[in-house]
Amino acid sequence: MNRKVNYQEKIDLTLEELKTLLSQQKSLINRQKIQTLYWLKTGYSQSVTDVALRLGVHRTTVHRWLKQYSEEGLKKLLEIRLRPGRPRVIPPEVIRGIEHKLNQETTGFKSYKEIEKWVEENYQISLKYQTLHHQVRYRLQAKLKTPRRSSIKKNPLEETEFKKNSKIS
Structure with missing residues (x-):
């Protein structure tokens, strides 16, 4: 038909x-x-x-x-309907604060636990580690500023000698 x-x-x-x-x-x-x-x-x-x-x-x-x-x-x-959804756990001002702190040259966070404490102190919001890690690592696409591991046994004189003779510097 x-x-x-x-x-x-x-x-x-x-x-x-x-x-x-x-x-x-x-x-x-x-x-x-x-x-x-x-x-x-x-x-x-x-x-x-x-x-x-x-x-x-x-x-x-x-x-x-x-x-x-x-x-x-x-x-x-032609009406565009907004899809309902659960509101974000972390408010936008907290995200902006974390982003601002991460973008500073001199200060940063060494661990996600440190970020968790900072948010608790400044915004009085308790967040799960996993939630905070996902927001910082994947949504903000930021990595924590941690120095490379260095041996405790290394000799500082040998290090400076190595840097002098290195072709990279």
């Missing part, structure tokens, strides 16, 4: 309105939605499947857009 739908009649916007809307869109998803309406209005694409192939989305997605447009209108179609 191949049922043809005349989308040119269902879309009540003019081609000029669709063109201006298309040029005004900043998000890719809204641009694709307006592009769908434009292609169906002009007859460039005859079916939902054709539009879906051209846009690189699934046909049910295009069908859902068209259903939303016909039932709720253009304003609801």
Whole structure:
């Protein structure tokens, strides 16, 4: 049962309105939605499947857009909904404080436990080590400023002699 739908009649916007809307869109998803309406209005694409192939989305997605447009209108179609989610454990001002402290040349943190104590003292927030480590290491992409390990038994005179004769310096 191949049922043809005349989308040119269902879309009540003019081609000029669709063109201006298309040029005004900043998000890719809204641009694709307006592009769908434009292609169906002009007859460039005859079916939902054709539009879906051209846009690189699934046909049910295009069908859902068209259903939303016909039932709720253009304003609801172009509305970008924010996804609900759990708020971050570490407030933004604490993150900025840690980032500022890490970017200072003279002072830094030697361990994540030290960062944990610093946050506790300055912001009165108790954080798990794992949470803090993930934020600093992966989200801020920072590494702690720790010196290289050095042997206790090394001779300082031999070290200076080595540095003098080294080709690197």
